Amino acid sequence: MFVTLYVIVALIVIVCLNFVIIKRKKHHEVSQKFEKTDRNNTESQSEKEKHETSYQFRLDDEHANEDRDDRPIHEQTKEGSQDYVFKKGITRNKILVAxxxxxxxTxxxxxxxxxxxxxxxxxFNISPSxxxxxxTGFMLVNGILIPVSAYLFHKFSYRSLFLVAMTIFTVGSLVCAIAWNFPVMMTGRVLQAMGAGVLMPLGTNVFMTIFPPQKRGMAMGxxxxxxxxxxxxGPTLSGxxxxxxxxxxxxxxxFAVGLISFIISYVWFGIxxxxxxxxxxVPGIIFSTLGFGSLLYGFSEAGNKGWGSPEIVVMFVIGCTFTLAFVIREMTMKAPMLDFSVLKYSGYTLTAVINMIVTMSLFGGxxxxxxxxxxxxGFSALDSGLLxxxxxxxxxFMGPIAGKLLDTIGIKPLAIFGLAITTYGTWELTQLTMTTPYSSILMIYxxxxxxxxxxxxxxxxxxxNALPSRLISHGNALINTMRQLAGSIGTAILVTVMTQQTESHLATFQQDLDKTNPFIKDQVQMMAQQMGGKEQALSSIIKFVNQLASVDGVNSAFWVATALSFLAFVLSFFLKGKSHYMSNE
Structure with missing residues (x-):
């Protein structure tokens, strides 16, 4: 079942990518015209004005004249990290909203x-598995598309990608809405994931493009x-x-909200x-699909099926093999699909490591x-979501504020302060009991x-920010891929710790509950009299012991999450000053 679905998903993505490539060859002409315009930025102002109309390129097949930005190209590009233009009448704020x-x-x-x-x-009368x-299918398609997002951003315009991805996502939502059986529902989820897999890294890339380094913190917030x-x-609403x-x-x-989003994007998302x-x-796409997809699946299921399960071991072998092949291929290519040279920049590498560790702790929690x-x-799903x-x-609420502080004072003091509080809050969750008040958990969270x-x-x-503009799309693709893997790894580790520690605590409690112990015998007899029978008393004791062991298992897992958070806190002291994270390239 897994192999069939996985191959189908991989083939769908690869076929769709190649189909779009064939249909969008005309963008090459756009790129050539843009480069011709950019070279003339060194001319005098009078020459720019003279040639401005001649070198304006076609932004949209149906709105060639309306979509032109009337500012000279040098004014359009000086504020961002990459060359870009807006449609006429489009501003950063409109792009931000869309x-x-x-x-x-998504x-x-x-x-x-x-x-x-x-x-x-x-x-649908189907099993939980x-x-x-x-x-799982949704996660896998995301894992397939995110590593190739850097290639897509250099191949197609942001506007085209956003509108196509939004359309695919909206159609997928409709398919899910009308689904009458599992195969139809699965098809809709794959379509949704294809749209979301492009939109997630696209958002970061657009913001890094249209905002200069000193303003990106607020924008990303x-x-x-x-x-x-x-x-x-999500959980509150669905509950x-x-x-x-x-x-x-x-x-x-x-589906309805997706339509509204598409309309807003069609009007305002003009970049x-x-x-x-x-x-x-194509080989790189296949390697990354099988490599990252298999690793994501392996880590996501390891906590439930066991790390030694033959299926999980096979997935890890496949994942490691094809991921290594992908890395080797990309590092030996002149124009790699995913450029791993981003790791040469220490400002990027250390923040990426901290990001992954924090994600492991966050997702597991x-x-x-x-x-x-x-x-x-025994709380309902709605109560859990509301907490x-x-x-x-x-x-x-704090996102834009933290972003503004990043622009002002840099990442090091923010990371130290934030991780100190996060570590303390995670440690508080290691003290849970069966009687911890709902309000206390709410405040801790x-x-x-x-x-x-x-x-x-x-x-x-x-x-x-530490990367030159030419590598931002590659850095974005890599960190999003690593965060996906880190989330799956963190979840797998914490669920495994919880399960194993629950079993260990349960075995310990069972040893302590020696039926020949006079005190235990007296307590069972007292409970039997109160509850109307010895079997009811024993059942109540067993239930209580299971709950106690499970709570201890959860606490043990939160200890691991606390350790991860503390490790990130220690690493934050090795971050450098603000200027280190402002690339001059």
Missing amino acids: MVFGMFI ILNQTLLNTALPVINTD TGQWLM ILGVAMILAPAI YIVEHFNWHVMFYGM YQNITNPRAD MILLPLYLQSLR LLPGAIIMG IIRSFGMSFIMMPIMTAGM
């Missing part, structure tokens, strides 16, 4: 299905509102819909960057806390989220 709105809806989609999955499994493919707030709203409506309503809503029309590296609340404490919501709102707001987007922005 970008954030589109990314918010990221929201990733967590909407969490609560609704059991209901969908029942409706089969239904899980609606989540605004983008962080979508990237942080959307995943937290409410599942409790009061049919699950199809979720996807009809996604065209300089494209170089690179050739498609997002899995563990709902597990504790719903499975052990996570205030923390996400805090992160969204808010504190932890407050700390996270100073590190998540700022550390990524600082790393990207």
Whole structure:
């Protein structure tokens, strides 16, 4: 089942990429005209005015005259890190709104299905393992597309990519909404993932393009509102819909909002960057698809199926083999699809390492806390989602503020401050019991989220600022791929620790509960009298012991998350001053 679906997904992506490449060859002419215009930037002002009309290039096949930016090219490009132009009447703020709105809806989609999955499994009469493919398949397609995003950004204009990706995502939402069986639903999820897999790295790249380094912190903080707030709203929203409506309503809503986003983007998302029309590296695409996809699947399932499972071992072997082949190929090519030379820049490399460690801690925590609340404490999915919501709102609110501070004082003091608070908040979650008040957990999560707001987007922005403009798209693709892997690795490690420690604590408790112990015998007899029978008393004791062992398992996993957060905190002291993260190239 896995192999079949995986091959189908890989083939769909590869075929679609090549289809788009064939259909968009005309962009090569656009790139040549743009370069001709750019070379004339060294002429005198009078010469620029004389030739401005001659060298304006066609921005849109149907709106050639309307889409022209009336400013000279040197004025259009001096504020950004790469050459780009806007359609006439388009401003940064309009692009900002269109970008954030589109990314918010696609990221929201990733967590909407969490609560609704059991209901969908029942409706389609499928097993939980089969239904899980609606989540796993989405993740795999993302893992396939993100590594090749740098190639796409050099091949097609931002506007074309955004509109095509938004269309694919919206169509996928409609397919999910009308799905009458699992294969149709899976098709819709793959389409959604293809759209989201392009939109996620595209958002970062556009912001890094249209904002100069000294203003990117604030801009990326605004983008962080979508990237942080959307995943937290998802479980709450889906929990409410599942409790009061049919699950199809979720996807009809996604389709409606997707249409609105497309309309906004068609009108306001008018940005065209300089494209170089690179050739498609088909072997590289195949290697990255099989390599990163297999690793993502292996890590995502290792916590459930066991690290020694034959299926997981095979996935790791395939993943490591093809990922190594991909890296070797890209490092030996003159024009690589993903340029690993970004790792030569220390400002980028260290921030990337810290980013990955923090992501491992964050993603694992997002899995563990709902597990504790719903499975052990008996809270509903809606209550669990509502507990996570205030923390996400805090992160969204603090995003632009933290970004402005990044622009002002640099990443080092922000990272130290944010990780100190995050480490403390994560440590507090190691003290959970079966009677910890809901309000206390809520406050701890808010504190932890407050700390996270100073590190998540700022550390990524600082790393990207350290790169020259020609490598930003490659750095963006690499860090997003690494974050995907880090999230899967962190989740797998923490779930494994929780499971193993639960079993260990349970074995210890069972040894302590020696039925021949006079004290234990007396307690069982007392409970039997109160509960109307010895079997009921023993059942109650066993349930209590299982819960106690499970809570201890969750606490042990949070100790690992605390250690990861503390490691990132220590590494933050090795970050350098603000100027180190401002590339002059």
